Amino acid sequence: MKRYLCSIIIGLVVILSIGTYYVKVASSASGLPMYTFKKLEGSSKELDPVIIHGSHEADPYFESLTIESNQTTYDSEKSYFESLTGRQDAQMGRLMKEHRSFMRGKDYIDSFYEDSDFLAYASVNEDFTKNGNMEAEFDIALLEKKGNDETSFSLELPDQVRKMNTNVVDVQLVHSKLQVLTTNDVNSNDDKQTKEVHLYTIDLANKKVISDKTLFSETYKGNDQVEVGMPVDVAPTQSNNMILFSVIKGVNHEDGSYEERPNESKLLSYNYETEKMEHVKWPKNESLSLDKIRKGFGDGKNLYVVDNQSNNYHIKTIDLSSQKVTKDLELDLAVHKNEEYFATVKNGSVYLLLGNDRYPEEMDYKTKPPQLLIADLKTGKTLYKGETVIQSAEQKKTKNLGFYVENIEVK
Amino acid sequence: MMRYLKLVNFEINRFSKIYLSLLLITLVSQFAGVIIVTNSLLNDARKIMSEEKLSEAAYITNYGGIDFTHIANTLLFQGPIALSAVALIFYIFLIWYRDWFGKNTFIYRLLMLPTSRLSIYLSKATAIFLMVLGLIAWQIIILPMENALFDSRVPEAFLNMEMSSAGIIKFNPVLNLIIPTTFTQFLLSYGIGLMVMAILFTAIMFERSFRIKGIILGLVYCGIAAALFLTPVFAMASDVFYFYPGELVGTLIALGIIVTGISIWLGSWLLKNRVTV
Amino acid sequence: MIEVKKISKNYGRKKILDGVSFTANKGEVTCLIGINGVGKTTTLKAIMGLTPYKGEILIDDQKMTKDSYEKITFIPDAPTMLPQMTVKQAMVFMEDFYTSWNTERANQLMGFFKLKEETPISELSKGNTAKLNLMLGLSLDVDYVLMDEPFSGIDMFSREQIADVFASHLIEDRGVIITTHEIGDIEHLIDKVILLDNGTVLKEFNTEEMREEEGKSVVDVMREVYQS
Numbered sequence: 001m002k003r004y005l006c007s008i009i010i011g012l013v014v015i016l017s018i019g020t021y022y023v024k025v026a027s028s029a030s031g032l033p034m035y036t037f038k039k040l041e042g043s044s045k046e047l048d049p050v051i052i053h054g055s056h057e058a059d060p061y062f063e064s065l066t067i068e069s070n071q072t073t074y075d076s077e078k079s080y081f082e083s084l085t086g087r088q089d090a091q092m093g094r095l096m097k098e099h100r101s102f103m104r105g106k107d108y109i110d111s112f113y114e115d116s117d118f119l120a121y122a123s124v125n126e127d128f129t130k131n132g133n134m135e136a137e138f139d140i141a142l143l144e145k146k147g148n149d150e151t152s153f154s155l156e157l158p159d160q161v162r163k164m165n166t167n168v169v170d171v172q173l174v175h176s177k178l179q180v181l182t183t184n185d186v187n188s189n190d191d192k193q194t195k196e197v198h199l200y201t202i203d204l205a206n207k208k209v210i211s212d213k214t215l216f217s218e219t220y221k222g223n224d225q226v227e228v229g230m231p232v233d234v235a236p237t238q239s240n241n242m243i244l245f246s247v248i249k250g251v252n253h254e255d256g257s258y259e260e261r262p263n264e265s266k267l268l269s270y271n272y273e274t275e276k277m278e279h280v281k282w283p284k285n286e287s288l289s290l291d292k293i294r295k296g297f298g299d300g301k302n303l304y305v306v307d308n309q310s311n312n313y314h315i316k317t318i319d320l321s322s323q324k325v326t327k328d329l330e331l332d333l334a335v336h337k338n339e340e341y342f343a344t345v346k347n348g349s350v351y352l353l354l355g356n357d358r359y360p361e362e363m364d365y366k367t368k369p370p371q372l373l374i375a376d377l378k379t380g381k382t383l384y385k386g387e388t389v390i391q392s393a394e395q396k397k398t399k400n401l402g403f404y405v406e407n408i409e410v411k
Numbered sequence: 412m413m414r415y416l417k418l419v420n421f422e423i424n425r426f427s428k429i430y431l432s433l434l435l436i437t438l439v440s441q442f443a444g445v446i447i448v449t450n451s452l453l454n455d456a457r458k459i460m461s462e463e464k465l466s467e468a469a470y471i472t473n474y475g476g477i478d479f480t481h482i483a484n485t486l487l488f489q490g491p492i493a494l495s496a497v498a499l500i501f502y503i504f505l506i507w508y509r510d511w512f513g514k515n516t517f518i519y520r521l522l523m524l525p526t527s528r529l530s531i532y533l534s535k536a537t538a539i540f541l542m543v544l545g546l547i548a549w550q551i552i553i554l555p556m557e558n559a560l561f562d563s564r565v566p567e568a569f570l571n572m573e574m575s576s577a578g579i580i581k582f583n584p585v586l587n588l589i590i591p592t593t594f595t596q597f598l599l600s601y602g603i604g605l606m607v608m609a610i611l612f613t614a615i616m617f618e619r620s621f622r623i624k625g626i627i628l629g630l631v632y633c634g635i636a637a638a639l640f641l642t643p644v645f646a647m648a649s650d651v652f653y654f655y656p657g658e659l660v661g662t663l664i665a666l667g668i669i670v671t672g673i674s675i676w677l678g679s680w681l682l683k684n685r686v687t688v
Numbered sequence: 689m690i691e692v693k694k695i696s697k698n699y700g701r702k703k704i705l706d707g708v709s710f711t712a713n714k715g716e717v718t719c720l721i722g723i724n725g726v727g728k729t730t731t732l733k734a735i736m737g738l739t740p741y742k743g744e745i746l747i748d749d750q751k752m753t754k755d756s757y758e759k760i761t762f763i764p765d766a767p768t769m770l771p772q773m774t775v776k777q778a779m780v781f782m783e784d785f786y787t788s789w790n791t792e793r794a795n796q797l798m799g800f801f802k803l804k805e806e807t808p809i810s811e812l813s814k815g816n817t818a819k820l821n822l823m824l825g826l827s828l829d830v831d832y833v834l835m836d837e838p839f840s841g842i843d844m845f846s847r848e849q850i851a852d853v854f855a856s857h858l859i860e861d862r863g864v865i866i867t868t869h870e871i872g873d874i875e876h877l878i879d880k881v882i883l884l885d886n887g888t889v890l891k892e893f894n895t896e897e898m899r900e901e902e903g904k905s906v907v908d909v910m911r912e913v914y915q916s
Contacts, residue, residue: 523757
């Protein structure tokens with residue numbers, strides 16, 4: 001027996017030490033506090049589709065967590081295979097679940113169009129050749145839901161020598177033609193730079209790009225800067241007649257700081273049906289800054305904008321065709337200084353999550369639990385209001401609510 | 412089976428002196444690291460405090476306190492880990508070649524044992540693997556002690572926070588590499604380690620069977636094994652096929668098991684039929 | 689019976705063995721004779737499965753398996769135990785792995801060779817190393833013993849001691865294959881001679897018949913063959 005002592009000791013030490021360590025690691029994850037929303041008003045059922053990503057400050061590091069349908073799950077609790085996928089957009093997650101084979105290798109929710117019959121996809125695949133030229137092609141895929149018929153093909157990107165990069169921002173299926181909206185940077189040899197927005201029309205039956213329309217083009221030079229951004233789309237995959245994009249102009253100062261020129265910046269809309277481009281304006285007397293507008297939520301008809309200029313949060317509806325503010329609803333949620341809010345619009349409701357302080361040194365975000373308000377878009381009526389609490393009594397002893405909100409999503 | 416276990420034990424006993432030295436070096440070096448580095452950090456802090464006439468609190472706000480991450484990043488702490496890793500990688504080769512090239516040609520005895528050559532092959536693999544895990548276990552055992560020593564030596568005012576072992580491991584890239592965060596990752600990491608060892612063993616068997624030609628064959632085998640294992644990664648990188656993350660890991664696990672299996676089979680086949688003493 | 693059937697072996701382009709065939713019976717001492725480098729050792733290694741070869745070797749009508757190592761043993765001319773082991777530890781190792789280990793015979797041989805249990809193997813003289821090898825090999829209850837140059841580089845007294853073992857009951861009933869290039873000490877013990885040259889069997893004969901029918905000793909035949 002003595003001869004085997006060494007091996008037996010090593011074997012036992014290995015099993016006991018490594019075993020205990022991992023058991024301890026696993027059990028420490030389940031010892032983390034559970035955050036839930038306590039109802040202050042309304043119906044808890046409204047919470048069901050809400051997904052909140054955040055983190056719990058567990059000395060010395062943060063533990064990422066997700067509150068989905070009012071249930072806290074820590075990333076560290078997930079199995080290795082579950083955690084592989086990482087944090088995923090709920091819509092992408094749904095599409096991948098429903099059309100696993102079609103969705104293989106496809107990313108970015110803006111690249112998709114979905115209706116009851118079709119799921120369409122368009123992206124631009126850019127490759128740089130050895131001599132630095134870009135070779136770009138469209139990757140197009142179409143899924144006919146009924147027969148589960150998949151078609152996919154590649155098309156050369158028209159006029160690609162001119163372009164430095166191409167970014168798909170919206171895909172629509174209009175009269176069985178695929179409309180692909182892209183933002184582009186244009187190649188140039190001098191210090192001039194050009195931003196463009198292109199609309200490509202793709203004939204799916206004949207697998208051809210039948211038109212390439214430049215919706216917007218702006219050349220700038222020197223320290224000037226032009227960016228094209230998109231207001232958040234309420235339903236990026238769904239059929240929309242109208243798409244909005246904001247043009248942000250500014251200048252980079254010598255000292256490295258950036259300044260926007262709000263008077264030159266603008267909001268544009270394009271109507272797929274009428275093929276018309278319009279400059280979206282809104283009444284100046286409304287306290288809506290361009291910045292707020294850009295963070296607005298568009299559904300093809302209206303733009304919903306959260307406003308925190310008064311004592312309470314407001315949700316304003318801008319009708320895009322009449323370019324008027326048709327609704328200004330006061331919400332049952334007070335505005336605090338320096339407070340960061342997360343908002344989203346979905347299913348006819350606005351979801352407002354008051355999270356953390358923007359200046360945690362000044363006003364500790366730990367002192368105030370995050371609040372969530374769900375209100376009806378049409379009436380502004382509170383459907384649900386609640387704030388986070390730590391669940392178990394034992395956990396309440398922890399001196400702070402180390403809960404940091406990162407974003408909110410609605411299924 | 413008994414003979415396999417006896418062989419494992421035999422291989423471990425043969426390496427026990429070097430192994431015990433590694434354990435001891437790790438222990439001494441890391442504890443010395445805790446004491447020396449803590450002292451020098453505290454001395455530096457006091458020096459700055461007296462030079463700039465700062466109070467403890469002012470010093471902490473300006474320069475920050477200390478915690479165990481300061482210790483874990485030093486040479487005295489990580490050096491023995493690297494030394495042990497190098498020693499065991501080296502031993503993958505030594506465990507075979509010492510039987511051929513020692514003053515006494517033990518390989519005669521080994522190959523004439525009334526046991527399958529597969530047992531001989533596996534016993535050497537098991538011995539090394541067990542010793543690797545032993546070192547990991549050792550680190551897991553001494554880390555909390557080092558941590559406790561550190562916490563006791565640093566005045567509370569200077570201590571950023573008392574860290575747990577898991578926290579220290581998570582924050583240190585070297586420790587995190589040898590002790591992965593979750594048990595699944597631990598299995599995957601050490602599974603890959605096992606596969607690499609099997610591939611190397613088989614390359615050694617090629618060399619022992621065909622000598623100079625065998626070195627080339629061994630290298631070719633390593634290449635083929637790596638290519639086979641990494642096929643899905645290459646397929647994804649070259650846009651041939653896209654795997655969902657779970658599928659990718661699943662495929663890699665399956666291929667890893669296949670590559671390990673082929674390596675063990677081929678290695679022990681060579682040991683049985685092609686090796687010359 | 690050990691049957692070696694047309695075995696061939698190359699090292700690179702060099703032919704070491706080229707169709708060697710012979711048989712060795714149980715209860716007989718078969719001697720592979722030849723000048724250095726004719727493939728004697730390689731033949732023994734081939735029988736033991738320590739080197740690959742072409743051809744076939746059967747031991748009691750069966751191919752070599754792992755269990756054959758309980759029936760046949762090989763005593764090479766180099767030490768096969770780790771230098772850091774003591775003689776005792778080497779014996780324990782053998783006992784641990786072989787069911788055919790015979791402790792009684794081991795002790796007998798230890799006494800016969802005057803080996804001490806506590807001596808580390810690294811400190812043994814060449815003669816004593818050969819004796820240890822012989823002791824470890826012969827203490828197994830095997831049917832066949834293969835010995836490679838048991839007398840090379842060993843002093844006269846040790847040689848006599850080793851030769852005495854051949855005459856003793858320790859060898860009785862076993863089939864022995866021995867290689868040597870110095871036939872002198874053991875000529876009287878050999879039953880059968882296989883003369884190897886350039887990887888082939890030059891001549892195979894029974895020593896007794898040779899002596900009786902042609903009146904030649906083994907050395908006479910060797911001289912005849914290698915000098916012609």
